[in-house]
Amino acid sequence: MERTTLDLWVGIFVVIGIAALLTLAMKVGNLSTYNSDATYTVTADFQNIGGLKVKAPVKSAGVLVGRVSGIEFDTKRFEAVVTLSLDKRYMFPKDTSASVLTSGLLGEQYIGLDAGGDEQNLQQGDKIKLTQSAVVLEKLIGQFLYSKAADGSDKDGK
Amino acid sequence: MLDHLLRPLRNIGHRVVNSIWRLGYASRFFLMTLLKSGTSFARFSLIMREIYFSGVLSLIIILVSGLFVGMVLGLQGYETLQKYGSEEALGTLVSLSLVRELGPVVAALLFASRAGSAITAEIGLMKATEQIAAMEMMAVDPIARIIGPRFWGGVLSMPLLAAMFSAIGVFGGYLVGVVLIGVDDGAFWSQMQANVDFRNDILNGVIKSVVFGVAVTAIAVFEGYDAPPTAEGVSGATTRTVVMSSLAVLGLDFILTAFMFRGM
Incomplete structure (x- = not known):
């Protein structure tokens, strides 16, 4: 596989993963409501x-x-x-x-x-x-x- | 005669010594991988490639199973909760079970069978076709060049996959609970937010998934590296990877849960 496509896929993967973590923290957890x-x-x-x-x-x-x-x-x-x-x-x-x-x-x-x-x-x-x-x-x-x-x-x- | 009687004892002793030796070998191997990971990180593109193979290619199975596990939790949870007239707690039930347990554990089990087995088979075949020996001949350290990137690729992918599993599972629970059955939208989310704690629940889930990631990939690379260099040996090692890492995940999960959620 070409290097740039691979980098793109890994980038998408990491961004989705971090977005999932943030969703869990903000939407599911109480990080946003309790400061x-x-x-x-x-x-x-x-x-x-x-x-x-x-x-x-x-x-x-x-x-x-x-x-x-x-x-x-x-x-x-x-x-x-x-x-x-x-x-x-x-x-x-x-x-x-x-x-x-x-x-x-x-x-x-x-x-x-x-x-x-x-x-x-x-x-x-x-x-x-x-x-x-x-x-x-x-x-x-x-x-x-x-x-x-x-x-x-x-x-x-x- | 005496020799005949002592044989079973000798067999037991042989097995115990063998398994302890193997455990020590695995620990030394693990330590070497950690010690040489600086070299692996220096060539980050190798780790990127492994994140692609064990992370990106596991996306489909993780996302689809997460969605369906969440939807089933929504259905089953609703069935039970409505008997007590507390359907609003559905959000709490779905999110807590996913974030604390099912997310890390099921994602790790899927990861072990999807990515762990592939890692073992790949390394085992490299060994069987003497690629590893060839590398050593060329003064390339196989642990830094082959094992390290695969190990770190798996360790870095695992928490992200578990987080995706939990997030899409909560969405699946929402789909079934709110959209399909008609639990109140606001109560679903507000009860969830009131009862899911960032440090106690979400962070502990992330810690679990990191531990599982280390366990699964460490077992996978070791079994591959240790596989007998034959077709049978590689297939046996692949099977052992899936079985051993699934057992390790479940065992570690109990220990971690006992430490994390004891007083709650």
């Missing part, structure tokens, strides 16, 4: 985060505004310290509250932010003070059974 440069991080303490995982979405009013970038355990207060990376485009008041929510009945867990009314906004490194822990299904069932049992014994007493 770590344009974020600021805040922390929030939770008594219980349930099944929350790193990279879980952070949503406000249902819109994706950031992701969970780290989960640690505070050994002094025995609470979970969750680091949130929020998109710089979205600023939240200082008295915003964070809660661990579940999408759907069996869906993944995410952090929901409810904006407060403070005039100052959250800055890089701030801490969200108002938090609400995850609802643990076993505890809920336990409470329900307990209250049922209490109801039952009340009736017996009467």
Whole structure:
């Protein structure tokens, strides 16, 4: 085969290959949607985060505004310290509250932010003070059974 | 009498020693190929030629199989997912299975049977017709001149082929899922983008395909170089290349997956 045709074919091959990689990165993966440069991080303490995982979405009013970038355990207060990376485009008041929510009945867990009314906004490194822990299904069932049992014994007493 | 009894033991020992010797020979051969690859890269046109033979000529089989694997994944995935009312996860299912597993593995298996066997047969025949010996006579190093370019041509082609396989597979899944069955277009792509991570999924898939490329081409060039210089020897070596490299790909895939996706 002639040298120039061979070079042409190899060139086409390499270009298609790199284009495929780029398509995978941009269209299939989340490289284009999640840019770590344009974020600021805040922390929030939770008594219980349930099944929350790193990279879980952070949503406000249902819109994706950031992701969970780290989960640690505070050994002094025995609470979970969750680091949130929020998109710089979205600023939240200082008295915003964070809660661990579940999408759907069996869906993944995410952090929901409810904006407060403070005039100052959250800055890089701030801490969200108002938090609400995850609802643990076993505890809920336990409470329900307990209250049922209490109801039952009340009736017996009467 | 004693000699008769000891023969099976001696046979086992002979086999073990032989296989260890062969493994050592293969490792030394691999090391020599790596050490002399500077000479191969100095004549890049040789590597270009091998990329043409093992990469460009594998395009058709890779693209067609990728498309069909993606389409089948779309059909089967939809059948299962719709039972749970989560057809929108089809994009995630198709792309994750392709990018993480099927892309690198199936592309490597096809590459082993399409390009690996050709490399072995070519080198084996060169040896049988004493072309390699002739080169040595002319003070041309056969490892730098013949083995190196073929090895690097395969190693460079493999990740590109695997990426094409995954990309066209996702397109096949899209064709069946969205165009044919009617899964929501936006949900298909957005769920896919939300759940496929660049570092964890795509980059790990690329790493896998590079490892498979090294394994398949290293086995192919070694089997060719080591083939007995007869017609039977070359055919046996070609068969061994396909079998050994397929097994190596599957084994390595398990090990790599265990390391990459353990905690997820």
